[in-house]
Amino acid sequence: MGEDKKLGLFTLTALVVGSMIGGGAFNLASDMAKEAGAGAIIIGWIITGIGMIALGLSFQNLTNKRPDLDGGIFSYAKAGFGNFMGFNSAWGYWVAAWLGNVAYATLLFSALGYFFPIFDGGQNIASIIGASILLWCVHLLILRGVQSAALINLVTTIAKLVPVFVFIVVGIFAFRIDIFIDGFWGQGGTFAWGAVGSQVKSTMLVTLWVFTGVEGAVVLSGRAKNKRDVGKATVIGLIGTLIIYVLITLLSLGLMQQADIAQLKNPAMAYLFESVVGKWGAAFINLGLVVSASGAWLGWTLLASEIPYLAAKDGVFPKWFAKENKNKAPVNSLWITNGLIQLFLLTFMISDQAYNFAFSLASSAILIPYAFSAFYQLKYSLRSKEKDRTINIIIGIVASIYGIWLVYAAGLDYLLLAMTLYAPGIFIYYKLQKQNHPKRIFTRAELILSVAIAALAVFTIYELVTGNITI
Numbered sequence: 001m002g003e004d005k006k007l008g009l010f011t012l013t014a015l016v017v018g019s020m021i022g023g024g025a026f027n028l029a030s031d032m033a034k035e036a037g038a039g040a041i042i043i044g045w046i047i048t049g050i051g052m053i054a055l056g057l058s059f060q061n062l063t064n065k066r067p068d069l070d071g072g073i074f075s076y077a078k079a080g081f082g083n084f085m086g087f088n089s090a091w092g093y094w095v096a097a098w099l100g101n102v103a104y105a106t107l108l109f110s111a112l113g114y115f116f117p118i119f120d121g122g123q124n125i126a127s128i129i130g131a132s133i134l135l136w137c138v139h140l141l142i143l144r145g146v147q148s149a150a151l152i153n154l155v156t157t158i159a160k161l162v163p164v165f166v167f168i169v170v171g172i173f174a175f176r177i178d179i180f181i182d183g184f185w186g187q188g189g190t191f192a193w194g195a196v197g198s199q200v201k202s203t204m205l206v207t208l209w210v211f212t213g214v215e216g217a218v219v220l221s222g223r224a225k226n227k228r229d230v231g232k233a234t235v236i237g238l239i240g241t242l243i244i245y246v247l248i249t250l251l252s253l254g255l256m257q258q259a260d261i262a263q264l265k266n267p268a269m270a271y272l273f274e275s276v277v278g279k280w281g282a283a284f285i286n287l288g289l290v291v292s293a294s295g296a297w298l299g300w301t302l303l304a305s306e307i308p309y310l311a312a313k314d315g316v317f318p319k320w321f322a323k324e325n326k327n328k329a330p331v332n333s334l335w336i337t338n339g340l341i342q343l344f345l346l347t348f349m350i351s352d353q354a355y356n357f358a359f360s361l362a363s364s365a366i367l368i369p370y371a372f373s374a375f376y377q378l379k380y381s382l383r384s385k386e387k388d389r390t391i392n393i394i395i396g397i398v399a400s401i402y403g404i405w406l407v408y409a410a411g412l413d414y415l416l417l418a419m420t421l422y423a424p425g426i427f428i429y430y431k432l433q434k435q436n437h438p439k440r441i442f443t444r445a446e447l448i449l450s451v452a453i454a455a456l457a458v459f460t461i462y463e464l465v466t467g468n469i470t471i
C-alpha cells in the first residue's frame, strides 16, 4: 500500500480482522474447552462480544474526539489519570505485546513439530533454539528498516483466512448435534450456577487474547478515505471476527467431545480438522498457522518496539528508548524488547503449558491499558457537551464494567503474576521522573501504589518459590 492511497471501508475492515487473527484462532477451540462446556462458552462469547464492541467503540470515539492523543493507547490513561497511569499503561501494553510473541513462538514450533518431529510439542530445547534464531532474524530485518511490510501482510492474511474458512465450511457439514449437546453444561452434565460461572470465567483470558489487536484499526485512522469508515470498519471487523471465533469453537464442539478437544496437541484446529478429513487436514492447518503466526510475529515485534519508542517521545518512558538508528528503527527499544523475549523463551522449559501460560500472562498485562482506555472514555464523555454524550457514556460504562469483570475473571493468580511484571516498571518510572521531575518523584498516591505493587510482586515470587502458585 502506498502512503498516498487512502483506505476504503473494505480494506479497513480487512485490516481490523487481520490485526486480530494471528495465532490464537488456531488453538481457540481447545483453550476454551479446557475448562468450559458449550453452554458456558456461549455465555462467554456473549459477554466478550458486548464488552469488546464497547471497547472498540470507545477507541473509535476517543480517536475522533481526541485526535491530538495519537501516541498509542497509553495516551488515554495519561490524559485521564496522569503520568503514573500513563506510564503503567504503556508498560503493560508493551509487556503484553512481547509476551504475546513468546506465546506465538511455542505455538509456531508446535505446528512446525508436525513436519519436523524434532520440534514436537513446541517447547523443547530444539524449539527454543529454533525460536531464538527466528527471533534474531526478525530483529535484523527490522534493524535494517522493514517499514510497511505490505507484501508480507497480504500473504499472511490469506494464509490465516483460507484455513480458517475451510475449517468452518467443513465443520458445518461434519457437525453432529448429539456430540454438541452431550456435556453442554460441562463435564458434570447438569446445569449449576457456580460451576457454569467458573467455566465462563475460565474463558475470559482466552477471548481477550484472541481479540488483542482490536485497537489496530484506530491506529490507521489517519489513512482512511473517510473518517466515518474507521468506526464502521472497527464494528464490522469486530463482529466478523467474533462470528469466526464463535463458529470455530462451537463447530469444534460438534466434531469431538469437549474432554477430547481439551487433550489435543497445539494447534488444536489442525487435529480437529484431521479427525474429519484425514491426514492432509493437519498438514494444511499447521502450514497456515506457520505462515500466519510468523507474519503476526513480525507485526507484533514492530508494534512492541514502537511502544516504548513512542512513549519515550511522549515523555512517558525515559528518553533512552527513543533512540533511532540510521534506518529509523527504534534500536534501543528493539534490543530490549527482543532481549526480553529471548529471556522468556527459556520459560518454555519450566512450564508444561508454555503457550497457555504466556498468552494468559499477556492478557492479564493488557487488561490495565484496556481498562484505563474504557475509564477514560467514561470520564471524557461525562464531561463532554457533545450531542452524542449519552450514548458515549453508556459505551464507557459497558466497557468499564467489562474491564473490571476481566480483572475479576482473570483470577488472583494471574493478577499476582501480572504484578511481578508491573513491579520492574516502577524502577523505570523512577528513572523517568528523575529525568523530568527530580524534585517530586512520586506523589503520595503513586508511592502507595508502587509500594503495593512491589509488595505483591515479592509475595508472588515467594508463593512461586514455595509452590503455592504454579506456572
Ligand SMILES: NC(=[NH2+])NCCC[C@H](N)C(=O)O
Binding pocket: 019, 020, 021, 022, 023, 024, 025, 096, 097, 098, 099, 100, 101, 104, 209, 210, 211, 212, 213, 296, 297, 300, 362
Ligand atoms: N504477539 C502478540 N502480542 N499478539 C497479541 C495478539 C494475539 C492475536 N489476537 C491472536 O489471536 O493471535
